[in-house]
Amino acid sequence: MPQITLIEAVTQALAHEMKNDPSVVVLGEDVGVNGGVFRATVGLQEKFGAERVIDTPLDELTIAGLTVGLAAQGMKPVAEAQFEGFIYPMMEHIACHAARLRTRTRGRMSCPAVFRAPWGGGIRAPEHHSEANEHLFTNIPGLRVVLPSSPGRAYGLLLAAIRDPDPVIFLEPKRIYRQYKEEVTDDGEALPLDVCFVLRDGSDVTLVTWGAQVKETLEAADALAGEGISAEVIDVATLKPLDFDTIHESVRKTGRCVIVHEAPRTAGFGAEIAARLAEHAMYDLVAPVERVTGYDTHIPLYRLEMKYLPSVERIVAAVKRTLAAS
Amino acid sequence: MSIAATFEIEFLQYLDADGKLVRDDLPAIARDIRQLVDLYKQMLFVRVFDGKAVALQRTGKLGTYASCLGHEAAHVAIGSAMQEDDVFAPMYREYGAQFHRGVKPREVLLYWGGDERGSNFSGPAHDFAWCVPIATQCLHAAGSALAFKVRKEPRVAVTVVGDGGSSKGDFYGAINVAGAMQLPLVAVIVNNQWAISVPRTMQTGAKTLAQKGIAAGLECLQVDGNDLVAMRAAMDHAIKRARHGHGGMVIEAVTYRLSDHTTADDARRYRPDDEVKAAWQREPLKRMKAYLMSLNAWTEKEDEDWKAECAAKVDIEVNAYLETKSQPTAAMFDYTWAELPSDLAAQREAVLREDTRHA
Ligand SMILES: Cc1ncc(C[n+]2csc(CCOP(=O)(O)OP(=O)(O)O)c2C)c(N)n1
Numbered sequence: 032m033p034q035i036t037l038i039e040a041v042t043q044a045l046a047h048e049m050k051n052d053p054s055v056v057v058l059g060e061d062v063g064v065n066g067g068v069f070r071a072t073v074g075l076q077e078k079f080g081a082e083r084v085i086d087t088p089l090d091e092l093t094i095a096g097l098t099v100g101l102a103a104q105g106m107k108p109v110a111e112a113q114f115e116g117f118i119y120p121m122m123e124h125i126a127c128h129a130a131r132l133r134t135r136t137r138g139r140m141s142c143p144a145v146f147r148a149p150w151g152g153g154i155r156a157p158e159h160h161s162e163a164n165e166h167l168f169t170n171i172p173g174l175r176v177v178l179p180s181s182p183g184r185a186y187g188l189l190l191a192a193i194r195d196p197d198p199v200i201f202l203e204p205k206r207i208y209r210q211y212k213e214e215v216t217d218d219g220e221a222l223p224l225d226v227c228f229v230l231r232d233g234s235d236v237t238l239v240t241w242g243a244q245v246k247e248t249l250e251a252a253d254a255l256a257g258e259g260i261s262a263e264v265i266d267v268a269t270l271k272p273l274d275f276d277t278i279h280e281s282v283r284k285t286g287r288c289v290i291v292h293e294a295p296r297t298a299g300f301g302a303e304i305a306a307r308l309a310e311h312a313m314y315d316l317v318a319p320v321e322r323v324t325g326y327d328t329h330i331p332l333y334r335l336e337m338k339y340l341p342s343v344e345r346i347v348a349a350v351k352r353t354l355a356a357s
Numbered sequence: 358m359s360i361a362a363t364f365e366i367e368f369l370q371y372l373d374a375d376g377k378l379v380r381d382d383l384p385a386i387a388r389d390i391r392q393l394v395d396l397y398k399q400m401l402f403v404r405v406f407d408g409k410a411v412a413l414q415r416t417g418k419l420g421t422y423a424s425c426l427g428h429e430a431a432h433v434a435i436g437s438a439m440q441e442d443d444v445f446a447p448m449y450r451e452y453g454a455q456f457h458r459g460v461k462p463r464e465v466l467l468y469w470g471g472d473e474r475g476s477n478f479s480g481p482a483h484d485f486a487w488c489v490p491i492a493t494q495c496l497h498a499a500g501s502a503l504a505f506k507v508r509k510e511p512r513v514a515v516t517v518v519g520d521g522g523s524s525k526g527d528f529y530g531a532i533n534v535a536g537a538m539q540l541p542l543v544a545v546i547v548n549n550q551w552a553i554s555v556p557r558t559m560q561t562g563a564k565t566l567a568q569k570g571i572a573a574g575l576e577c578l579q580v581d582g583n584d585l586v587a588m589r590a591a592m593d594h595a596i597k598r599a600r601h602g603h604g605g606m607v608i609e610a611v612t613y614r615l616s617d618h619t620t621a622d623d624a625r626r627y628r629p630d631d632e633v634k635a636a637w638q639r640e641p642l643k644r645m646k647a648y649l650m651s652l653n654a655w656t657e658k659e660d661e662d663w664k665a666e667c668a669a670k671v672d673i674e675v676n677a678y679l680e681t682k683s684q685p686t687a688a689m690f691d692y693t694w695a696e697l698p699s700d701l702a703a704q705r706e707a708v709l710r711e712d713t714r715h716a
């Protein structure tokens with residue numbers, strides 16, 4: 032079976048669904064001839080033609096608005112923002128139209144679109160190329176927000192996102208685009224869009240994370256294991272709607288929770304998880320919930336960016352604080 | 358039926374690709390040979406700097422860098438036509454204009470080298486820094502121009518956008534408001550034929566990019582962007598009009614991106630070598646050098662000597678860049694607000710503690 036990277040899994044899912052469903056089209060800047068600046072759409076234009084793999088003029092507003100129009104007329108557009116930092120001009124169409132088309136027409140119209148973007152920092156990129164802003168989307172009703180962290184999850188979740196009848200924000204952790212390969216069968220099997228993934232079982236503490244931080248979090252769990260501390264690791268690849276049950280079940284067992292994300296701390300999505308724990312798991316907790324996050328600053332240019340991103344040491348230290356508290 | 362409106366777009370060129378004059382109504386700039394030599398020397402300096410910056414990236418000493426190879430005439434003409442108290446809102450590769458305004462090569466390197474201090478540069482404090490989100494700078498220039506108009510200051514805002522960027526709503530909004538409010542805005546579209554892998558023909562069905570200004574009610578001109586004389590004449594005209602309250606202008610500088618889009622790009626994936634080879638025949642330095650030599654204002658020897666001098670000057674800048682120590686980690690907090698609020702101060706303290714633990 033073929034071993035592929037996360038970004039190859041994105042390409043594979045797109046190709047699979049374009050073949051499967053003629054209403055799927057891909058649009059964005061440089062997605063056609065160039066195959067995307069990260070090569071996520073490489074080979075698709077050769078296979079499916081320039082009418083279905085569309086190099087647009089340079090305007091995110093255009094891309095997002097076209098996407099709403101396409102989707103409203105029964106196409107299944109997959110739009111690309113070249114980087115997460117350039118998704119902002121798309122916001123108006125995402126928030127005012129894509130996310131509320133169904134509700135404002137009482138179900139007469141809908142927007143089965145996917146908005147993809149390479150997400151997050153840590154690749155020594157220029158200014159505005161390292162943003163993590165999933166929390167801006169999780170606060171918009173009517174959107175699904177998905178952030179896969181492995182080739183297999185990228186494949187299965189992207190298929191599900193394209194097939195879903197509502198708009199999906201699909202963020203791709205570019206720092207781990209090519210981190211490792213794994214076997215992914217091109218069988219067209221989608222994954223559910225509302226179930227978290229328990230990546231590692233443990234009994235002392237629950238580590239909740241998503242995106243590229245899954246890497247550091249698993250490394251932290253390894254380091255903790257070496258000290259006799261057993262950490263459960265959950266990848267919240269489907270942020271919205273949130274599968275809180277899986278998190279709650281784990282915390283019932285461990286009594287401790289550390290949430291790790293690279294977006295800024297204040298009103299980041301970790302705050303939502305912490306709030307739900309406060310609401311529903313207060314008496315299961317034996318220590319205060321900890322968050323290890325980006326700071327409340329813009330992510331610095333690359334000389335300092337790794338100081339900004341949550342590190343294994345910061346995660347381990349937070350876990351130890353929860354252990355010291357009880 | 359009657360005609361509601363008609364328009365024509367003039368194409369301005371003085372020097373052809375071989376450096377031969379194609380018209381004899383020379384503009385003021387062309388009659389000042391000393392200044393022409395000086396501008397040519399600046400173009401050569403920019404080219405030497407640019408080559409060095411690419412080499413630094415290739416050897417791992419610089420992050421992703423956007424080369425300006427082939428754009429020297431357009432950029433130097435823009436920078437040299439402006440006055441210091443005018444405002445410049447660039448995109449990300451107009452080093453030739455910025456050097457003229459006092460930005461140091463080491464600051465350009467610092468920015469692409471992943472250090473925010475590059476944007477706190479030695480150019481005018483009112484100039485905008487590099488702008489990566491495409492075309493957004495156009496509206497900041499329009500806003501600056503509005504400030505000048507409100508305060509009745511004889512200043513001009515100059516912005517640069519690409520052929521790709523001219524598709525963006527920000528660009529259209531900027532020129533539209535400049536026309537509606539008669540703002541002193543000069544918008545230069547540097548049409549280098551490519552927006553990464555997307556060719557100019559896929560950006561718009563319009564025959565020229567200059568004519569976008571017609572719909573905004575602005576004066577429009579298409580210029581040979583590889584011809585320093587034409588570019589400078591166009592800029593002089595546009596800036597003078599704007600300064601005297603006659604409104605904004607759109608200039609399309611027709612040139613060619615001779616390099617990859619940035620060092621992270623590989624243009625061989627999407628454009629034919631022949632096209633690039635042909636573009637090298639039209640590049641800006643060659644024709645200017647030929648013209649100056651035909652006037653006996655420049656010699657091969659002077660060219661070699663100046664190139665060597667540029668290399669030495671660039672080396673000094675590169676060394677200054679390489680010797681610049683990274684900012685302390687806590688610096689990431691220090692400019693978030695004018696004053697650090699207490700909860701952010703607490704985060705900063707935590708980072709300081711971590712840093713000392715690791716020191
Ligand atoms: C809003 C936004 N979208 C996408 C990008 C990614 N991007 C960077 S440069 C570029 C192409 C720009 O082409 P053009 O405007 O012609 O300027 P050039 O680089 O050719 O000088 C793109 C798509 C960006 N920086 N900002």
Ligand SMILES: [Mg+2]
Pocket residue numbers: 519520521547548549550551552553
């Ligand atoms: Mg261009």
